[in-house]
Amino acid sequence: xxxxxxxxxxxxxxxVSALFACAQxxxxxxxAPAAEATEAAAAETxxxxxxxxxxxxxxxxxDPAEQEVTxxxxxxxxxxxxxxxxxxxxxxxxxxxxxxxxxxxAGEMPDCGMVAEDTVIGWAKDGLLMDIDIYAGQENLPLxxxxxxxxxxxxxxxxxxxxxxxxxNKAMFDAAGIPYPPTSLDQxxxxxxxxxxxxxxxxxxxxxxxxxxxxxxxxxxxxxxYVNQYTWQLEVWxxxxxxxxxxxxxxxxxxxxxxxxxxxxxxxxxxxxNVAPLNDGTQDNGFTSSIGAGNVAMCTEGQWxxxxxxxxxxxxxxxxxxxxxxKEKVTIATGGPTGVFATTKHPQEAADFLRxxxxxxxxxxxxxxxxxxxxxxxxxxxxxxLKSWVDDCAFRAALPADAYKTAIVDVxxxxxxxxxxxxxxxxxxxxxxxxxxxxxxEAINGSKTVKEVIDSVRDAMQANLG
Amino acid sequence: MKNKTKRTNNACKEQRAAYLFLIPALLGLxxxxxxxxxxxxxxxxxxxxVGHFIKGGTMPPVQFVGFQNFREIFQNPNIDFLNxxxxxxxxxxxxxxxxxxxxxxxxMLLNRKMPARGFFRAVFYIPYILPAAxxxxxxxxxxxxxxxxxxxxxxxxxxxxxxxxxxxNTAIPSLAxxxxxxxxxLIVIFLAGLQNVPRxxxxxxxxxxxxxxxxxxxxxxxxxxxxxxxxxxMSLVVNxxxxxxxxxxxxxxxxxxxxxxxxxxxxxxxxxxxxxQAGAIAFVFFIVAAILAFIxxxxxxxxxxxxxxxxxx
Numbered sequence: 001x002x003x004x005x006x007x008x009x010x011x012x013x014x015x016v017s018a019l020f021a022c023a024q025x026x027x028x029x030x031x032a033p034a035a036e037a038t039e040a041a042a043a044e045t046x047x048x049x050x051x052x053x054x055x056x057x058x059x060x061x062x063d064p065a066e067q068e069v070t071x072x073x074x075x076x077x078x079x080x081x082x083x084x085x086x087x088x089x090x091x092x093x094x095x096x097x098x099x100x101x102x103x104x105x106a107g108e109m110p111d112c113g114m115v116a117e118d119t120v121i122g123w124a125k126d127g128l129l130m131d132i133d134i135y136a137g138q139e140n141l142p143l144x145x146x147x148x149x150x151x152x153x154x155x156x157x158x159x160x161x162x163x164x165x166x167x168x169n170k171a172m173f174d175a176a177g178i179p180y181p182p183t184s185l186d187q188x189x190x191x192x193x194x195x196x197x198x199x200x201x202x203x204x205x206x207x208x209x210x211x212x213x214x215x216x217x218x219x220x221x222x223x224x225x226y227v228n229q230y231t232w233q234l235e236v237w238x239x240x241x242x243x244x245x246x247x248x249x250x251x252x253x254x255x256x257x258x259x260x261x262x263x264x265x266x267x268x269x270x271x272x273x274n275v276a277p278l279n280d281g282t283q284d285n286g287f288t289s290s291i292g293a294g295n296v297a298m299c300t301e302g303q304w305x306x307x308x309x310x311x312x313x314x315x316x317x318x319x320x321x322x323x324x325x326x327k328e329k330v331t332i333a334t335g336g337p338t339g340v341f342a343t344t345k346h347p348q349e350a351a352d353f354l355r356x357x358x359x360x361x362x363x364x365x366x367x368x369x370x371x372x373x374x375x376x377x378x379x380x381x382x383x384x385x386l387k388s389w390v391d392d393c394a395f396r397a398a399l400p401a402d403a404y405k406t407a408i409v410d411v412x413x414x415x416x417x418x419x420x421x422x423x424x425x426x427x428x429x430x431x432x433x434x435x436x437x438x439x440x441x442e443a444i445n446g447s448k449t450v451k452e453v454i455d456s457v458r459d460a461m462q463a464n465l466g
Numbered sequence: 467m468k469n470k471t472k473r474t475n476n477a478c479k480e481q482r483a484a485y486l487f488l489i490p491a492l493l494g495l496x497x498x499x500x501x502x503x504x505x506x507x508x509x510x511x512x513x514x515x516v517g518h519f520i521k522g523g524t525m526p527p528v529q530f531v532g533f534q535n536f537r538e539i540f541q542n543p544n545i546d547f548l549n550x551x552x553x554x555x556x557x558x559x560x561x562x563x564x565x566x567x568x569x570x571x572x573x574m575l576l577n578r579k580m581p582a583r584g585f586f587r588a589v590f591y592i593p594y595i596l597p598a599a600x601x602x603x604x605x606x607x608x609x610x611x612x613x614x615x616x617x618x619x620x621x622x623x624x625x626x627x628x629x630x631x632x633x634x635n636t637a638i639p640s641l642a643x644x645x646x647x648x649x650x651x652l653i654v655i656f657l658a659g660l661q662n663v664p665r666x667x668x669x670x671x672x673x674x675x676x677x678x679x680x681x682x683x684x685x686x687x688x689x690x691x692x693x694x695x696x697x698x699x700m701s702l703v704v705n706x707x708x709x710x711x712x713x714x715x716x717x718x719x720x721x722x723x724x725x726x727x728x729x730x731x732x733x734x735x736x737x738x739x740x741x742x743q744a745g746a747i748a749f750v751f752f753i754v755a756a757i758l759a760f761i762x763x764x765x766x767x768x769x770x771x772x773x774x775x776x777x778x779x
């Protein structure tokens with residue numbers, strides 16, 4: 001009996017100790033913070049920091065190939081000076097915000113890092129971002145529209161520049177005997193011209209086009225157009241039609257009649273004109289889903305589409321052109337920003353590093369891969385510098401480079417044409433998109449008009465702006 | 467008399483041992499479930515924001531706001547929590563009922579002697595172990611309005627296209643169908659239950675002239691009721707917690723048709739940084755799940771056939 005009792009007690013003791021063992025951290029937090037531990041592998045290529053160096057954690061998202069490029073860049077920085085050691089904290093894009101905000105609740109955000117465009121101003125408002133201007137006192141500045149501002153202060157800069165443009169499959173135009181879309185603003189298509197060409201390029205299984213007798217809209221094998229319907233990209237059409245989404249100070253929802261009319265025209269590409277596939281904006285809906293899928297002749301997408309030629313789409317010969325317009329010839333700019341986080345103990349070192357990291361000289365790999373454009377104005381105006389990233393880049397040269405210069409570079413330099421995306425100045429853009437995007441699907445599938453959708457979420461969007 | 471005393475002493479010792487053995491489980495439950503639950507309730511009574519954790523940040527100090535967050539989530543049309551409760555419960559009930567019927571049918575088929583039975587059992591179980599986000603994205607491709615395989619088949623059969631996940635009235639049934647497809651775990655449990663239905667009952671009924679339907683309805687189903695109850699409960703809990711479809715594919719739309727409770731909580735807490743409101747949603751979610759589980763337990767005695775009965779000694 002005593003043996004049984006002893007055995008029972010022993011078992012209990014084992015289970016309780018196992019429970020506490022599970023709750024024990026693997027190592028004291030001071031020795032190896034969880035965030036840093038995850039980066040051990042990424043930091044393998046550089047030597048461990050000497051004790052006297054300031055250690056900064058730089059958080060970023062990206063696929064393994066991008067992570068490798070980033071690590072090489074950090075290695076260069078770490079070996080170029082002996083005061084600061086930067087280690088990367090790689091986080092998946094889908095859980096990036098959640099991870100950083102969870103770290104914030106523990107008071108342990110990285111020192112600096114990438115920030116999602118739709119949360120920059122919200123983070124600044126809630127105190128997660130330090131209002132430090134990394135280019136304060138510098139001479140060579142990024143283009144004005146690449147600064148995120150809250151309360152009149154710059155809180156982050158885009159690390160790259162991107163503008164929206166029109167992309168097209170050359171083989172489909174050649175097969176239809178239609179000239180390529182215009183590459184300069186003075187020859188830009190009107191919206192109606194764009195729709196007309198899209199109709200000629202849309203073909204059903206029997207070779208008929210929209211408007212032909214017997215055209216079957218349920219059995220289209222090639223679509224003429226695909227307009228990216230991410231909520232933030234739709235803004236360009238509102239501006240093009242003389243309307244707007246928000247007031248210039250970002251505090252009020254506008255979505256005027258011109259904006260609503262413009263978005264209805266975009267939605268009607270599928271519903272009425274039958275030249276575009278249904279695109280509800282919930283998944284990737286840009287280049288890869290259209291020209292990359294091989295069944296669409298034209299799509300709207302950011303400059304980053306240049307990089308797809310080197311990312312598995314090299315079998316498709318595509319070109320770039322300027323966006324069509326409704327009333328005004330416009331485009332919008334964006335670019336993934338970097339910022340200094342509020343919990344850092346080394347704001348100046350973090351700012352210095354970001355300025356170095358954002359510089360074209362150190363980010364040339366990503367620029368030459370086609371994904372990014374420079375942020376500094378001199379890279380657009382100085383002939384030698386311009387040549388270094390346009391003519392000397394095989395992907396841009398293939399578009400070809402002259403078309404790229406007029407359709408992208410000239411447009412990006414013209415501040416009458418290129419507007420900031422709303423998230424550079426609008427607080428809580430994430431909440432606005434969260435409200436508008438799922439609602440828009442009902443307009444996209446035709447069960448409601450765009451006006452009905454906007455009216456149904458107008459108050460909610462205004463509340464989102466705070 | 468002596469024997470009775472001995473029995474009582476033994477019973478006491480057994481009880482003590484039982485409580486001792488329960489300690490680890492109780493500790494785990496308390497630390498991992500009940501204390502966090504109370505903490506969530508506590509947070510729901512404040513205006514806590516992620517910004518409050520930043521030392522020297524811009525946020526004013528945390529305020530106790532009473533039940534303001536609960537009023538906010540129910541009255542603010544921007545949050546529209548009532549809609550989230552409705553779509554979650556509708557989805558869960560649809561998915562649970564269809565999953566139970568589908569799993570039972572498949573389990574009965576897989577319980578018959580047939581060639582390659584092991585292979586087919588694996589085939590029906592595999593969807594359950596696939597990564598949920600990959601499953602949803604794969605189905606999104608299959609169900610796409612333009613270019614989706616299902617609509618391609620429908621068109622070639624001369625039937626009209628369906629919007630599936632891209633229309634408010636078809637999104638929930640489409641997601642329920644995917645949930646049914648992934649219910650391989652229920653099939654395995656039903657299969658184990660079917661193999662335990664006493665063969666003698668079926669033989670006796672066959673001798674009495676009962677047909678297959680009568681044997682199924684009067685023998686198989688009653689014998690399976692404890693298993694059905696278990697599967698109902700597990701399936702209900704899992705489907706009430708639905709979040710992956712919205713996270714991976716629908717983003718809560720079209721309209722608000724898939725704005726599930728957990729997805730709304732995630733959006734407000736993890737993306738919107740309003741931890742107080744997210745806490746209120748989490749607590750109400752717990753209440754809703756508890757009510758549905760209670761209803762299931764309360765009605766179970768009237769339809770579960772227990773051969774052994776409860777251990778009430």
